[in-house]
Amino acid sequence: MLTIIGLIALLGAVAVGVAGVQANSGESHTVPGGFTVFGQNYEMSTGALFGYGILxxxxxxxxxxxxxxxxxxxxxxxxVARRQLRQSKREMAAARKEVANAPARPTAAPQTTPTWSFNRFMNRPTTGKPAAPAHK
Structure with a gap:
């Protein structure tokens, strides 16, 4: 928003200044014939033109x-965004390096698969011996 307002003010000031310079011939203290800016006709003295030029x-x-x-x-x-991105990349690289250089942890004992049963709530780990038949 500031960009647009600043650009409009700057372009307006340049247009008025250029029109004033083009109309000022410097022959006398009055601007001969005046000049027109944005559809407005201005007839004034060179002193007033100088004051408006300052404004x-x-x-x-x-x-x-x-x-x-x-x-x-x-x-x-x-x-700031680029700096934060570089910092984040450095932190990720350090974390990856730390994980790669970490000593190997002992592996856990292999898990045994539970024995399948008809009752899904009574899964029991295998003990190595076959299960006894349910009826005798």
Whole structure:
């Protein structure tokens, strides 16, 4: 938003300044024939034109400041984001290196598969001997 406002103020100030310079011939203290900017006809003395030039220059400077502030803010945000990305990559690389250099942990004993039964709530681990028949 600041970029757009600053750009509009800067372009308006440049347009008014250029039109004033083109119309000022410097032959006398009055601007001969006046000049037209944005559909408005201006007839004034060179002193008034100088005063308005100062005002237009101040508005143009404010527009330029707004424009540069907006550009600097966007640039700063992207710089911070890139810095955080680099830091994150460094942390991930350090974590990967730490995991790769960690001593091997002893493996757990192999798990035995439970014996299948008709009752799904009574799964029992295998003991090595066959199960006795349910009826005799």
């Amino acid at each position: 237009v220059g101040a508005i143009g400077a404010c527009g330029l400041i707004l424009l540069l502030t907006a550009v600097w803010t966007v640039s700063r945000r992207s710089t």
